[in-house]
Structures are given as structure tokens and as C-alpha cells.
Amino acid sequence: MADYLLGIDLGGTNIKIGCFDKELNLIGKTSVPTGSEMSPEAIVEKFYATSNDLLSDNGLVLDDVCSVGVGVPGIIDVNTGVIMACPNLPLFRNVPLKDMVSARMGKPAIIENDANAACWAEYVNGAGKEVNHMIMLTLGTGIGGGIICDGRLIHGPTGGAAELGHMIIELDGRPCGCGQKGCVEAYASASSTAARAAEAVEGSAESSLAAALKENGEITCKDVFDHADNGDKLAKEIIEGSCRALGLICVQLANITDPQTIVFAGGMIAAGDAFLDQIKHYYAQYIGGLYQKGSLEICFATLGEDAGIIGAAALGLTAVNN
Amino acid sequence: MADYLLGIDLGGTNIKIGCFDKELNLIGKTSVPTGSEMSPEAIVEKFYATSNDLLSDNGLVLDDVCSVGVGVPGIIDVNTGVIMACPNLPLFRNVPLKDMVSARMGKPAIIENDANAACWAEYVNGAGKEVNHMIMLTLGTGIGGGIICDGRLIHGPTGGAAELGHMIIELDGRPCGCGQKGCVEAYASASSTAARAAEAVEGSAESSLAAALKENGEITCKDVFDHADNGDKLAKEIIEGSCRALGLICVQLANITDPQTIVFAGGMIAAGDAFLDQIKHYYAQYIGGLYQKGSLEICFATLGEDAGIIGAAALGLTAVNN
Structure with a gap:
């Protein structure tokens, strides 16, 4: 059963990835360095490899995952999942990240601005829950x-x-x-x-x-x-x-x-x-x-510093339901 | 066929009523004085009588109307259609105007703040059409x-x-x-x-x-x-x-x-x-x-001064579709 969610917070310095159950309980998380010079293809490959490591560390495999959400510090067309521009990652310009992530991971994916993802986390599971x-x-x-x-x-x-x-x-x-x-x-x-x-x-x-x-x-x-x-x-x-x-x-x-x-x-x-x-x-x-x-x-x-991965994971689930 | 819309703009001085077809073309409009001392019941009765006169002047009857929208200069709970407060109509306090209009006119009704109704008119048929x-x-x-x-x-x-x-x-x-x-x-x-x-x-x-x-x-x-x-x-x-x-x-x-x-x-x-x-x-x-x-x-x-009745009429149609 694909009962788990991956939430990815792509920053200029680090990529944080969290694995959650559908009630947004944290199963495990990890962080790996980003290089601002990394190509979008290399970053998606890093998402894939790091996610597999994280899942494996927690006794899971990619088949257990139903969706992937990614928060990005840039300007995004949320309808298409294309990153228009990203000040800290200059190679991300008109990059169809949603399609790239979805294709590599084999899962429905959603891309969201990182501030929006953190806001969504507090909304669904933090200070704005009610x-x-x-x-x-x-x-x-x-x-x-x-x-x-x-x-x-x-x-x-x-x-x-x-x-x-x-x-x-x-x-x-x-x-x-x-x-x-x-x-x-x-x-x-x-x-x-x-x-x-x-x-x-x-x-x-x-x-x-x-x-x-x-x-x-x-x-x-x-x-x-x-x-x-x-x-x-x-x-x-x-x-x-x-x-x-x-x-x-x-x-x-x-x-x-x-x-x-x-x-x-x-x-x-x-x-x-x-x-x-x-x-x-x-x-x-x-x-x-x-x-x-x-x-x-x-x-x-x-929710502190985990808000980014929680929000990305929670938004990912909306990609499954659409 | 109920192919026509009524849009009512309830002001502190006048009640304006317009009859439109579903493409929001104006069929006819009228205006009658409001009294700030009028009770909600009396105003709904005035909506009913004036609408019937307007329809009759244009060769129509209430059966030709599919919905009624009302714009009100006050604070409204749009979910329930209750007017919470209305500075220029002091007797309108916690008044379930939507239900009252719907019952008297025998049509689906919607109540909206008048500024929102005018905004909606420009959105669907004016400066914001595109x-x-x-x-x-x-x-x-x-x-x-x-x-x-x-x-x-x-x-x-x-x-x-x-x-x-x-x-x-x-x-x-x-x-x-x-x-x-x-x-x-x-x-x-x-x-x-x-x-x-x-x-x-x-x-x-x-x-x-x-x-x-x-x-x-x-x-x-x-x-x-x-x-x-x-x-x-x-x-x-x-x-x-x-x-x-x-x-x-x-x-x-x-x-x-x-x-x-x-x-x-x-x-x-x-x-x-x-x-x-x-x-x-x-x-x-x-x-x-x-x-x-x-x-x-x-x-x-x-759209000028007709924006209020156009927006109310257009919003009324959304009550039919819900």
C-alpha cells in the first residue's frame, strides 16, 4: 500500500527530505547539501537517490510512497509546476520541475513556493489548524x-x-x-x-x-x-x-x-x-x-524548521486527489 | 422557460431592480425609494411587488425568472445569506434575507455585499472580463x-x-x-x-x-x-x-x-x-x-451605475448552479 508521503524542501544550501504517513506523522528525515551550480537534472537525481536512502533507512521502498511535494525558493507557475526563476539557484529558469520529479520518482508530484509550503504546513498541522x-x-x-x-x-x-x-x-x-x-x-x-x-x-x-x-x-x-x-x-x-x-x-x-x-x-x-x-x-x-x-x-x-517538508508533503497529497 | 435573472441593489435611499437575460443583457430596470425605517419584511414585499411590475412592463412573469440576487450595503454572512449589520438600514440586524427573498419570490436567491456585487459585475461583464x-x-x-x-x-x-x-x-x-x-x-x-x-x-x-x-x-x-x-x-x-x-x-x-x-x-x-x-x-x-x-x-x-444590479443578477445565477 502506498501510504506514505515525501516532502522535499529545496534550499540554496541544503535539500531536506521528510517521509510522513498520511496523518503527517514524521517517519524519518534527512538533509544533503545543494550546490547552487547544480543542474536541475542533477538535483532531481539527488532527490531520487536521497529519498531511496531515507526510505530504506526506515524499512520502506518507493512503492510505499503515494506522492511527492517539493518546496522551492522561487517563482513558480503552480498550474504547470514550472519554476520561472529562483534567485539562489540560478540554473532554475523555466524548468518544468513537476514533470521532471514526477517522471523520475514515478509518482504524482506538486511544486510550490517554499514560503507557501511552510504556510500550508502551519495551516494543516500547526498554528492554523482550527x-x-x-x-x-x-x-x-x-x-x-x-x-x-x-x-x-x-x-x-x-x-x-x-x-x-x-x-x-x-x-x-x-x-x-x-x-x-x-x-x-x-x-x-x-x-x-x-x-x-x-x-x-x-x-x-x-x-x-x-x-x-x-x-x-x-x-x-x-x-x-x-x-x-x-x-x-x-x-x-x-x-x-x-x-x-x-x-x-x-x-x-x-x-x-x-x-x-x-x-x-x-x-x-x-x-x-x-x-x-x-x-x-x-x-x-x-x-x-x-x-x-x-x-x-x-x-x-x-512547527519550527520542519514546516517546509511537512507542507510539501501535505501539498503532495493534493496532487493525488486531483 | 425560466431564462431571466433579477438583480436587486438595495440602497439606503433607493431599491434598484434590473431584469436580464442569461447573457446579462438588460431587459428592463426600475428604481423605487427605500425608507431607512422600513422593516425587512416590508422591503422584501417591495422587492416582490416591484419585480412583478418590472417583469409585467417587459411582457414577462415571475415564472420566467430563474434566480434573484441582492446587493446590500452591509456586512453579510455569505454562506447563510444573513445580514449581520447594515449602517444605513438600522433594522437589518441578523436578518436571514436570503431565505426571506427565496421564500417570497419562490426562486433560488443569493445575498452579497453591494461593493462585492459591483466588483463581480465588472469581473464578468466589464473592465475585468478578460x-x-x-x-x-x-x-x-x-x-x-x-x-x-x-x-x-x-x-x-x-x-x-x-x-x-x-x-x-x-x-x-x-x-x-x-x-x-x-x-x-x-x-x-x-x-x-x-x-x-x-x-x-x-x-x-x-x-x-x-x-x-x-x-x-x-x-x-x-x-x-x-x-x-x-x-x-x-x-x-x-x-x-x-x-x-x-x-x-x-x-x-x-x-x-x-x-x-x-x-x-x-x-x-x-x-x-x-x-x-x-x-x-x-x-x-x-x-x-x-x-x-x-x-x-x-x-x-x-458599467457605471448599473454595476450593482448586473452583479447581483450574475451572482444570483450561481445560486442556481449550487
Whole structure:
């Protein structure tokens, strides 16, 4: 019986593969390095070989697998399963990955943007398990996202939806890597939070972070949170700025797709409840009263780093049912 | 043969009813006054009597009608067809209008928010006819909206989606009737555009609008456009501010649901192509380059005031097919 699912998270550095039963219980997982210079054919071959190893380690064979889902850090035409572009894997341009994976593995396959796959994981098996309308924002180097309306991922015609990090919070504000100015990603991502702190310290604002910068040559986002915890005023203001930006984004999203839950994920959520409470505080401050959107739940993701493989596996199953 | 559709647009001042064939060609339409004090039962009775008159005037009877759609200016649970609240019709609170209409008319019925109904009309038969992903913004006293993703209206769990006028463009900015501050509606709706002009003139900014204010006791949105056309500097700046706000909103929406087309509707579009071009100018300025969203079409609605009845009629047909 083909009762198992493979979920693959293709990253610029590693390929993670997980094997799950149909209730999304993890049977086993593995990780192998990717090379950014690898051809699509070589990567699909690596999917095949690594999956077989993983299955074999868990007493299974490919015949036990009913579907394969793959999350990819790029722009995907979900209807055709073609990767249009993938910044960290430059050889993936107009690559029909779905057909290639399906042919090599001999299984129905689905290809999805990695942020959407992680969002889907939280939706089916994590923080959004009880709702039908959810948005996830992943706070890392950038800010990625996924939007689920009435149980469906929103893709747009060309996979360009849910670029939530590029919502503008300040006209003509901080420049963003995307070419826009004032994107929320330029203020409230982990790296932008750290960058704003470093700029303030270099601009000679008084802060205990100055010593950290001198000692380590850089300030990390974790430094900013740690120094804020220890009472540093500048660090607190920087964190507050990030929370204000994220609270504002929640207001915009509440007014656009009206989610029941907004889930924050990524490294920054390690900062814990004080961080979450501050985002909620600004949401409550900005949302006003009339539209009764006070019932929106804002929370942290629960699946951690496995979200990518869980979501890919869960989406793979939808390829079987179509 | 039941080959005709009824579309009803329930407003605070008038009830408009249109009869259409299944290709959405208008057979006939009529309008009767609403009273805000009217009970739901009385209004449904008025739907029934007025529809019968309209049909009879066009040589038809109720047996020729296959479905009834109703657009309502309120918050609706689309799954149940219950009106939760309706600011201009205070007696409509938790009213099962769908069941009431269906029972009285003896037809499948559907109830939809009026802004969504107008958006649906442009989608099926107007400016969005050729696309699957569309957003409409109606610029009137306020700014209403509708969002269509992959051929479906986005409602949210409680009909609270597409409150596009309440996207915040300026933190702690101009107060909005909704309780928030800095909503786009507080800057770029027809009445806010006029209000910003009046405030500037009262604040003694130099402008030919001062004479209009003195003569008429008020400045209308049309005055602002007319004086801008005649070269008044302040009027031009006020219009530019509205266009900047609307261009920014287009950027936010492009990054969230990635529509193919954003359609502007409402009284303000009478200002014509110069107004549209200025919105497009700010969109192009703010969108940046990387995400290739330059292909977004920004245009005006084509159906005018009949959009409400056309959309209601078209949605009614979906009640038959379900």
C-alpha cells in the first residue's frame, strides 16, 4: 500500500527530505547539501537517490510512497509546476520541475513556493489548524509570506501574491533589495532590525550595543533582543519599531483578506512572548474599533524548521486527489 | 422557460431592480425609494411587488425568472445569506434575507455585499472580463472594494475582507470614520479629497477654490478637479495627494493578491484619463523593478451605475448552479 508521503524542501544550501504517513506523522528525515551550480537534472537525481536512502533507512521502498511535494525558493507557475526563476539557484529558469520529479520518482508530484509550503504546513498541522483563513509571515533575512483564503493558497496569476515583505510602510522610506522604498522587510526582518540598530550605534546613539559592535564587528538581531532585555534604551526602541511595523501590517492584512489567524514564523520568534505581545499591542492600537476585527488571533508558528517538508508533503497529497 | 435573472441593489435611499437575460443583457430596470425605517419584511414585499411590475412592463412573469440576487450595503454572512449589520438600514440586524427573498419570490436567491456585487459585475461583464484576478476600488463618499482571486470573491470568515478604504497610508494620520487613523479613505475618497481642499483653503492657502467656498459654502470633489484643470496650484496638489495615495494602495494590493487588473469605479472616475494617468504614475514610481509587476493593468470601471444590479443578477445565477 502506498501510504506514505515525501516532502522535499529545496534550499540554496541544503535539500531536506521528510517521509510522513498520511496523518503527517514524521517517519524519518534527512538533509544533503545543494550546490547552487547544480543542474536541475542533477538535483532531481539527488532527490531520487536521497529519498531511496531515507526510505530504506526506515524499512520502506518507493512503492510505499503515494506522492511527492517539493518546496522551492522561487517563482513558480503552480498550474504547470514550472519554476520561472529562483534567485539562489540560478540554473532554475523555466524548468518544468513537476514533470521532471514526477517522471523520475514515478509518482504524482506538486511544486510550490517554499514560503507557501511552510504556510500550508502551519495551516494543516500547526498554528492554523482550527481555521480556514490564515496568513503567515516568516521573519528572517527577508520577510516571506503565504495567504490562505477559505482553505486555498492565494497565488495570483504568476505566483506573485503574498509578497508580504514588500508592503510599503513608509513612503520613500528605507531602500529595499526589491527596488521599492519603505518596505516592511527593510525595517522589521531579522537582518533589518539588526541593521537599524547598527546604523543608530554608528550614528553615535548611546547604547550597550556599541560594545557588542566593537567586539564582534557586527550586531545581530539576537543581540538587539538581548540588549533590550537587559534594559538598553536604544535596543528597546529598535525592537519597538519592528513591532510597530508588524502590527501595522497585520492591520492592512485584516482589512484586505480578513484572516482569522496571522502566524509569525522564522528565527525572530525565538524572542518569545514579549515580542508577540508588542506586535499585538500595535495591532490593537491601529485597528480602530468599528470593524470588529479584534477577534483576529496573532500567534507564533508551532512547527519550527520542519514546516517546509511537512507542507510539501501535505501539498503532495493534493496532487493525488486531483 | 425560466431564462431571466433579477438583480436587486438595495440602497439606503433607493431599491434598484434590473431584469436580464442569461447573457446579462438588460431587459428592463426600475428604481423605487427605500425608507431607512422600513422593516425587512416590508422591503422584501417591495422587492416582490416591484419585480412583478418590472417583469409585467417587459411582457414577462415571475415564472420566467430563474434566480434573484441582492446587493446590500452591509456586512453579510455569505454562506447563510444573513445580514449581520447594515449602517444605513438600522433594522437589518441578523436578518436571514436570503431565505426571506427565496421564500417570497419562490426562486433560488443569493445575498452579497453591494461593493462585492459591483466588483463581480465588472469581473464578468466589464473592465475585468478578460482576467481571473481582479480588484475593484469604488471612490465615493468612502472607498469600498472587492477582491477576486482565481475567479472567486474573497469574503473572509465574517464578510470583513476587502475593506480596502481602511488600508492605512499614514501612521497616526487623518482620523477616519472607522475609528482608525490614516486610512486611505480619509485622503483619497471623493469627500476626503474635497475636505482636504476645504481645510487648506480655510487654513488660508492661496487658491481659486476660496471663491467657490465663499460662494457655495462648500467645496466639492468636482470643484477640486475643475480648479486643477484651470491651473489652480492648490487644487492640483490636493488631487496629486489623492493619486499618490491610490497609487500606493495599488502597490500594496499588487504585493498581496497580485491582481491582473485593478479597476477604479465611483463618481471620481468622471475626472477622466488625467486622473487615471496620475494614479498609474505613482504606482510605477512606488512598485520598484524586481517583482515584474509592471504588467498590472490599472483602469476605470465600464458599467457605471448599473454595476450593482448586473452583479447581483450574475451572482444570483450561481445560486442556481449550487
